[in-house]
Amino acid sequence: MxxxxxxxxxxxxxxxxxxxxxxxxxxxxxxxxNTVHMNDTNFVQTSITIKKGERLKLISDTLTPHIIANGTWESGTAQLARESGAPQVKDVQVDGYSSQTFGPFTTAGTFKLYCTVHAGMNLTVVVQ
Missing domain, CATH: 1.20.5 (Single alpha-helices involved in coiled-coils or other helix-helix interfaces)
Structure with a gap:
Protein backbone atom coordinates (compact mmCIF):
# COMPACT_ATOMS: atom_id res chain seq x y z
CA MET A 1 0.00 0.00 0.00
CA ASN A 34 7.94 42.03 -27.70
CA THR A 35 11.42 43.55 -27.42
CA VAL A 36 12.85 46.52 -29.29
CA HIS A 37 16.54 47.40 -29.04
CA MET A 38 17.94 50.93 -29.14
CA ASN A 39 21.35 52.08 -30.32
CA ASP A 40 22.88 55.53 -29.70
CA THR A 41 20.24 57.55 -31.58
CA ASN A 42 17.59 55.18 -32.99
CA PHE A 43 15.28 52.27 -32.36
CA VAL A 44 16.87 49.33 -34.16
CA GLN A 45 13.44 48.56 -35.62
CA THR A 46 10.93 51.36 -36.12
CA SER A 47 7.76 49.27 -35.74
CA ILE A 48 6.58 46.30 -33.69
CA THR A 49 3.32 44.36 -33.60
CA ILE A 50 2.10 42.93 -30.29
CA LYS A 51 -1.10 41.34 -29.04
CA LYS A 52 -3.67 43.17 -26.95
CA GLY A 53 -2.83 42.84 -23.25
CA GLU A 54 0.90 42.36 -23.81
CA ARG A 55 3.81 44.54 -22.70
CA LEU A 56 6.71 46.03 -24.64
CA LYS A 57 10.33 45.95 -23.50
CA LEU A 58 12.83 48.56 -24.72
CA ILE A 59 16.51 47.69 -24.33
CA SER A 60 19.39 50.16 -24.66
CA ASP A 61 22.35 48.39 -26.27
CA THR A 62 24.76 51.31 -25.76
CA LEU A 63 25.86 53.65 -22.99
CA THR A 64 23.61 56.44 -24.33
CA PRO A 65 20.51 57.12 -22.20
CA HIS A 66 17.06 57.69 -23.76
CA ILE A 67 13.94 59.44 -22.46
CA ILE A 68 10.76 57.86 -23.83
CA ALA A 69 7.30 59.44 -24.14
CA ASN A 70 4.01 59.05 -26.04
CA GLY A 71 4.22 60.94 -29.33
CA THR A 72 6.47 61.29 -32.33
CA TRP A 73 9.01 63.47 -34.10
CA GLU A 74 7.48 65.22 -37.14
CA SER A 75 9.66 67.39 -39.40
CA GLY A 76 12.21 67.82 -36.61
CA THR A 77 9.63 68.86 -34.02
CA ALA A 78 8.57 66.73 -31.05
CA GLN A 79 4.80 66.12 -30.98
CA LEU A 80 3.75 64.95 -27.51
CA ALA A 81 0.55 62.84 -27.63
CA ARG A 82 -1.89 61.18 -25.27
CA GLU A 83 -3.35 58.27 -27.19
CA SER A 84 -6.49 56.64 -25.86
CA GLY A 85 -5.81 52.98 -25.08
CA ALA A 86 -2.03 53.36 -24.88
CA PRO A 87 -0.23 53.21 -21.53
CA GLN A 88 0.81 56.70 -20.47
CA VAL A 89 4.54 57.10 -21.03
CA LYS A 90 5.98 60.43 -19.97
CA ASP A 91 9.71 61.04 -19.68
CA VAL A 92 10.66 57.48 -18.78
CA GLN A 93 14.44 57.25 -18.71
CA VAL A 94 16.14 54.18 -20.12
CA ASP A 95 19.75 54.40 -19.01
CA GLY A 96 22.60 52.98 -21.03
CA TYR A 97 22.82 49.19 -21.06
CA SER A 98 19.47 48.81 -19.31
CA SER A 99 15.81 48.24 -20.16
CA GLN A 100 12.28 49.38 -19.32
CA THR A 101 8.98 47.58 -19.82
CA PHE A 102 5.86 49.46 -20.92
CA GLY A 103 2.25 48.38 -20.79
CA PRO A 104 0.16 46.43 -20.90
CA PHE A 105 -1.34 47.73 -24.13
CA THR A 106 -5.03 47.01 -23.51
CA THR A 107 -6.60 48.42 -26.68
CA ALA A 108 -6.05 47.41 -30.30
CA GLY A 109 -4.67 50.21 -32.46
CA THR A 110 -1.51 51.98 -33.57
CA PHE A 111 0.44 53.93 -30.97
CA LYS A 112 3.59 56.06 -31.13
CA LEU A 113 6.55 56.32 -28.76
CA TYR A 114 9.58 58.55 -29.23
CA CYS A 115 12.83 59.51 -27.56
CA THR A 116 12.61 63.13 -26.43
CA VAL A 117 16.40 63.47 -26.59
CA HIS A 118 17.15 62.15 -30.09
CA ALA A 119 15.39 63.88 -32.98
CA GLY A 120 13.71 61.43 -35.36
CA MET A 121 13.80 58.50 -32.93
CA ASN A 122 10.26 57.13 -33.39
CA LEU A 123 8.66 53.77 -32.66
CA THR A 124 5.26 52.61 -33.90
CA VAL A 125 3.51 49.99 -31.73
CA VAL A 126 0.73 48.11 -33.51
CA VAL A 127 -1.57 46.30 -31.07
CA GLN A 128 -3.79 43.56 -32.49
Missing amino acids: SRKVLVILMLCSLITLLLVACGSVGSATSIER
Missing part, protein backbone atom coordinates in the same frame (compact mmCIF):
# COMPACT_ATOMS: atom_id res chain seq x y z
CA SER A 2 2.76 2.49 0.91
CA ARG A 3 4.50 1.65 -2.37
CA LYS A 4 1.39 2.75 -4.34
CA VAL A 5 1.18 5.99 -2.39
CA LEU A 6 4.85 6.69 -3.08
CA VAL A 7 4.41 6.04 -6.83
CA ILE A 8 1.33 8.30 -6.93
CA LEU A 9 3.22 11.09 -5.13
CA MET A 10 6.13 10.79 -7.55
CA LEU A 11 3.78 10.98 -10.55
CA CYS A 12 2.00 14.03 -9.10
CA SER A 13 5.36 15.72 -8.52
CA LEU A 14 6.45 15.01 -12.09
CA ILE A 15 3.20 16.38 -13.53
CA THR A 16 3.49 19.53 -11.38
CA LEU A 17 7.08 20.04 -12.49
CA LEU A 18 6.09 19.73 -16.17
CA LEU A 19 3.20 22.19 -15.80
CA VAL A 20 5.39 24.78 -14.11
CA ALA A 21 8.12 24.41 -16.73
CA CYS A 22 5.66 24.81 -19.61
CA GLY A 23 4.09 27.91 -18.02
CA SER A 24 7.46 29.63 -17.61
CA VAL A 25 8.50 29.10 -21.22
CA GLY A 26 5.33 30.76 -22.56
CA SER A 27 5.73 33.98 -20.60
CA ALA A 28 9.44 34.33 -21.35
CA THR A 29 8.80 33.86 -25.07
CA SER A 30 6.13 36.60 -25.05
CA ILE A 31 8.40 39.30 -23.59
CA GLU A 32 11.33 38.26 -25.79
CA ARG A 33 9.09 38.56 -28.83
Whole structure:
Protein backbone atom coordinates (compact mmCIF):
# COMPACT_ATOMS: atom_id res chain seq x y z
CA MET A 1 0.00 0.00 0.00
CA SER A 2 2.76 2.49 0.91
CA ARG A 3 4.50 1.65 -2.37
CA LYS A 4 1.39 2.75 -4.34
CA VAL A 5 1.18 5.99 -2.39
CA LEU A 6 4.85 6.69 -3.08
CA VAL A 7 4.41 6.04 -6.83
CA ILE A 8 1.33 8.30 -6.93
CA LEU A 9 3.22 11.09 -5.13
CA MET A 10 6.13 10.79 -7.55
CA LEU A 11 3.78 10.98 -10.55
CA CYS A 12 2.00 14.03 -9.10
CA SER A 13 5.36 15.72 -8.52
CA LEU A 14 6.45 15.01 -12.09
CA ILE A 15 3.20 16.38 -13.53
CA THR A 16 3.49 19.53 -11.38
CA LEU A 17 7.08 20.04 -12.49
CA LEU A 18 6.09 19.73 -16.17
CA LEU A 19 3.20 22.19 -15.80
CA VAL A 20 5.39 24.78 -14.11
CA ALA A 21 8.12 24.41 -16.73
CA CYS A 22 5.66 24.81 -19.61
CA GLY A 23 4.09 27.91 -18.02
CA SER A 24 7.46 29.63 -17.61
CA VAL A 25 8.50 29.10 -21.22
CA GLY A 26 5.33 30.76 -22.56
CA SER A 27 5.73 33.98 -20.60
CA ALA A 28 9.44 34.33 -21.35
CA THR A 29 8.80 33.86 -25.07
CA SER A 30 6.13 36.60 -25.05
CA ILE A 31 8.40 39.30 -23.59
CA GLU A 32 11.33 38.26 -25.79
CA ARG A 33 9.09 38.56 -28.83
CA ASN A 34 7.94 42.03 -27.70
CA THR A 35 11.42 43.55 -27.42
CA VAL A 36 12.85 46.52 -29.29
CA HIS A 37 16.54 47.40 -29.04
CA MET A 38 17.94 50.93 -29.14
CA ASN A 39 21.35 52.08 -30.32
CA ASP A 40 22.88 55.53 -29.70
CA THR A 41 20.24 57.55 -31.58
CA ASN A 42 17.59 55.18 -32.99
CA PHE A 43 15.28 52.27 -32.36
CA VAL A 44 16.87 49.33 -34.16
CA GLN A 45 13.44 48.56 -35.62
CA THR A 46 10.93 51.36 -36.12
CA SER A 47 7.76 49.27 -35.74
CA ILE A 48 6.58 46.30 -33.69
CA THR A 49 3.32 44.36 -33.60
CA ILE A 50 2.10 42.93 -30.29
CA LYS A 51 -1.10 41.34 -29.04
CA LYS A 52 -3.67 43.17 -26.95
CA GLY A 53 -2.83 42.84 -23.25
CA GLU A 54 0.90 42.36 -23.81
CA ARG A 55 3.81 44.54 -22.70
CA LEU A 56 6.71 46.03 -24.64
CA LYS A 57 10.33 45.95 -23.50
CA LEU A 58 12.83 48.56 -24.72
CA ILE A 59 16.51 47.69 -24.33
CA SER A 60 19.39 50.16 -24.66
CA ASP A 61 22.35 48.39 -26.27
CA THR A 62 24.76 51.31 -25.76
CA LEU A 63 25.86 53.65 -22.99
CA THR A 64 23.61 56.44 -24.33
CA PRO A 65 20.51 57.12 -22.20
CA HIS A 66 17.06 57.69 -23.76
CA ILE A 67 13.94 59.44 -22.46
CA ILE A 68 10.76 57.86 -23.83
CA ALA A 69 7.30 59.44 -24.14
CA ASN A 70 4.01 59.05 -26.04
CA GLY A 71 4.22 60.94 -29.33
CA THR A 72 6.47 61.29 -32.33
CA TRP A 73 9.01 63.47 -34.10
CA GLU A 74 7.48 65.22 -37.14
CA SER A 75 9.66 67.39 -39.40
CA GLY A 76 12.21 67.82 -36.61
CA THR A 77 9.63 68.86 -34.02
CA ALA A 78 8.57 66.73 -31.05
CA GLN A 79 4.80 66.12 -30.98
CA LEU A 80 3.75 64.95 -27.51
CA ALA A 81 0.55 62.84 -27.63
CA ARG A 82 -1.89 61.18 -25.27
CA GLU A 83 -3.35 58.27 -27.19
CA SER A 84 -6.49 56.64 -25.86
CA GLY A 85 -5.81 52.98 -25.08
CA ALA A 86 -2.03 53.36 -24.88
CA PRO A 87 -0.23 53.21 -21.53
CA GLN A 88 0.81 56.70 -20.47
CA VAL A 89 4.54 57.10 -21.03
CA LYS A 90 5.98 60.43 -19.97
CA ASP A 91 9.71 61.04 -19.68
CA VAL A 92 10.66 57.48 -18.78
CA GLN A 93 14.44 57.25 -18.71
CA VAL A 94 16.14 54.18 -20.12
CA ASP A 95 19.75 54.40 -19.01
CA GLY A 96 22.60 52.98 -21.03
CA TYR A 97 22.82 49.19 -21.06
CA SER A 98 19.47 48.81 -19.31
CA SER A 99 15.81 48.24 -20.16
CA GLN A 100 12.28 49.38 -19.32
CA THR A 101 8.98 47.58 -19.82
CA PHE A 102 5.86 49.46 -20.92
CA GLY A 103 2.25 48.38 -20.79
CA PRO A 104 0.16 46.43 -20.90
CA PHE A 105 -1.34 47.73 -24.13
CA THR A 106 -5.03 47.01 -23.51
CA THR A 107 -6.60 48.42 -26.68
CA ALA A 108 -6.05 47.41 -30.30
CA GLY A 109 -4.67 50.21 -32.46
CA THR A 110 -1.51 51.98 -33.57
CA PHE A 111 0.44 53.93 -30.97
CA LYS A 112 3.59 56.06 -31.13
CA LEU A 113 6.55 56.32 -28.76
CA TYR A 114 9.58 58.55 -29.23
CA CYS A 115 12.83 59.51 -27.56
CA THR A 116 12.61 63.13 -26.43
CA VAL A 117 16.40 63.47 -26.59
CA HIS A 118 17.15 62.15 -30.09
CA ALA A 119 15.39 63.88 -32.98
CA GLY A 120 13.71 61.43 -35.36
CA MET A 121 13.80 58.50 -32.93
CA ASN A 122 10.26 57.13 -33.39
CA LEU A 123 8.66 53.77 -32.66
CA THR A 124 5.26 52.61 -33.90
CA VAL A 125 3.51 49.99 -31.73
CA VAL A 126 0.73 48.11 -33.51
CA VAL A 127 -1.57 46.30 -31.07
CA GLN A 128 -3.79 43.56 -32.49
